[in-house]
Amino acid sequence: MKYAYEFYRDHLDMLRIKLPGEIELFADFIEDIPTEQKADEYIKKVENVLNGLYQDFDIQLNATSVLIKKDMTVLEHLFTYEEHYENEMETEQFKELILIWKGKILDRFQRNKN
Template sequence: MKYLYEFFRDPFGTLRIKLSDEIKLFADFIEDIPTEEEADEYIEIVENVLNGLHEKFEIQLNATSVLIKKDMTVLEHFFRYEEPYENEMETEEFKELMLIWKSKIPERFKKNEN
């Protein structure tokens, strides 16, 4: 993954992800993926776009929408009060980010043992 990221626990103990500034809005989309099965569905959609099965595909979650195209994925945030309202990243990197998140989902709501 070419972008910086780190995991942290919020005050409620839930595992969250912090992304570098140029893609930080993607965290709101990624954190809305609650299960490995749902992550697999989205990863498959991205692979279908990358492989040319779909020219583009849009996924809307709670506060965000991602428009996945072969080269770039654009995220639009619906409820931000200040700019930026959109971020974009390479679709291959978006897929990698979802794979990283998927690997963390099982520990997302576990209590921090430290």
């Protein structure tokens, strides 16, 4: 993964992901992926765009919308009134981020033993 990331537990002991400022809004999208099956579904959509089956594909979740294009994926935060409401990253990196999250989904709701 080109971008730095780290996992942490919030005050409710829920596993979260922290991303660098230029792509930080993608965390809101990624953290809304609830199951490995849903992650696989999104990965398939990304691959369909990368392979030219779709010109682009839009996914809307709770507070975010991502527009997946062949080279870049643009995330728009739907419920923020700040100037900074869009981020973009390379589509290949977006796919990799989903894969990374998929590997952590089972850990998400487990309580930290520390």
